[in-house]
Amino acid sequence: MKVLAPLTVLGLLAFWVFSQPRPLTAADLPKHKGDAGNGELMFNAGGCRSCHKPGPDLAVAYASLPAGGAPLKTPIGILYPPNLTPDPDTGIGRWSDLDFVNALQRGLAPDGTHLIPAFPYTSYAAMRTKDILDIKAYLDTLKPVSAPPRDPGLPLAPLLRRGVGLWKWLGLDTAPWQPDPSRSGPWNRGSYLVNGPGHCAECHTPRNIFMVRDDGKALAGGLHPGGEGKVPSLRNMIGRGRYKDAADIASALRYGELAGYDKITSAGMGEVQTNLSKLPASDIAAIAEYLASLK
Ligand code: HEC
Ligand code: HEC
Numbered sequence: 001m002k003v004l005a006p007l008t009v010l011g012l013l014a015f016w017v018f019s020q021p022r023p024l025t026a027a028d029l030p031k032h033k034g035d036a037g038n039g040e041l042m043f044n045a046g047g048c049r050s051c052h053k054p055g056p057d058l059a060v061a062y063a064s065l066p067a068g069g070a071p072l073k074t075p076i077g078i079l080y081p082p083n084l085t086p087d088p089d090t091g092i093g094r095w096s097d098l099d100f101v102n103a104l105q106r107g108l109a110p111d112g113t114h115l116i117p118a119f120p121y122t123s124y125a126a127m128r129t130k131d132i133l134d135i136k137a138y139l140d141t142l143k144p145v146s147a148p149p150r151d152p153g154l155p156l157a158p159l160l161r162r163g164v165g166l167w168k169w170l171g172l173d174t175a176p177w178q179p180d181p182s183r184s185g186p187w188n189r190g191s192y193l194v195n196g197p198g199h200c201a202e203c204h205t206p207r208n209i210f211m212v213r214d215d216g217k218a219l220a221g222g223l224h225p226g227g228e229g230k231v232p233s234l235r236n237m238i239g240r241g242r243y244k245d246a247a248d249i250a251s252a253l254r255y256g257e258l259a260g261y262d263k264i265t266s267a268g269m270g271e272v273q274t275n276l277s278k279l280p281a282s283d284i285a286a287i288a289e290y291l292a293s294l295k
């Protein structure tokens with residue numbers, strides 16, 4: 001007992017220290033005037049609406065707005081991604097640029113609470129900060145919708161969220177995406193869209209026992225985060241005969257199963273494809289060029 005008590009205190013102290021939020025500061029933000037046009041593109045590439053779509057009570061009136069509230073199945077239970085419209089009381093109308101960047105790149109709420117990584121900030125952390133500021137500029141142009149956040153009623157929520165702070169030491173890589181100078185411009189654009197905003201790896205990459213993405217096996221196929229079985233590999237798709245060439249992959253991403261492609265709608269991929277179809281053809285081709293190069 002005499003040994004255990006101090007050890008417990010030390011353990012709690014270590015938990016407290018290592019689970020602290022580590023937010024960015026104003027000095028980390030680039031000087032940038034938000035571009036809502038590019039923000040809309042990044043919003044579509046990021047699939048933000050798929051998770052932040054309105055719940056059943058608002059879905060009819062505000063179907064196209066990210067007013068939040070639709071249920072999202074995650075490994076820890078059902079969450080209700082919150083309202084991203086500029087409503088000052090229930091949305092992000094009072095958020096500063098820094099608040100927004102801290103949510104997307106560090107998984108932190110404005111009060112420093114850790115956000116649950118079902119929100120794929122583990123991928124958005126790799127995005128260019130300017131692209132994130134552009135998403136905020138785009139969201140600011142939307143109609144404010146009053147839609148109060150719905151508490152998911154997680155057991156031991158404060159402790160769980162604090163625990164996410166510890167998990168971030170393993171699971172949150174804050175290094176920004178880096179271009180590969182030996183590759184073409186479109187390949188690099190595709191790599192950025194897939195590994196940053198597109199967050200394709202959140203479903204298509206396997207995870208270890210700590211639920212951390214195993215980037216050594218990037219895009220080699222994973223388990224669905226909502227418990228909907230296996231997600232296919234995006235490697236060697238041409239060699240395996242899934243697609244003829246990069247143009248064929250681009251066409252699948254653009255037109256989906258309507259154009260006769262199969263295995264591109266289940267378990268959320270249909271929504272991903274709908275979002276990708278809104279990107280400029282050159283961006284879809286860039287994603288396809290990058291995917292076609294994965295061996
Ligand atoms: C896979 C689902 C998913 C996607 C895709 C997603 N989010 Fe979220 N987001 C969530 C969840 C779940 C939460 C709540 C996390 C929590 O409660 O800790 C959240 C929280 C947030 C928050 C914090 C809001 C608040 O009130 O605390 C912001 C800001 C946000 N998301 C912005 C975005 C943007 C911008 C995109 C697209 C680039 C995006 N999200 C894409 C699931 C998602
Ligand atoms: C929410 C999880 C999820 C995300 C995020 C996701 N995918 Fe998928 N993807 C799936 C699932 C599940 C399938 C299998 C669908 C089926 O069998 O109908 C799939 C299938 C595919 C296929 C077809 C593979 C084949 O063998 O035919 C391609 C291509 C693909 N995804 C590309 C992408 C790209 C590119 C991104 C990022 C922009 C992405 N996915 C993001 C879940 C996801």
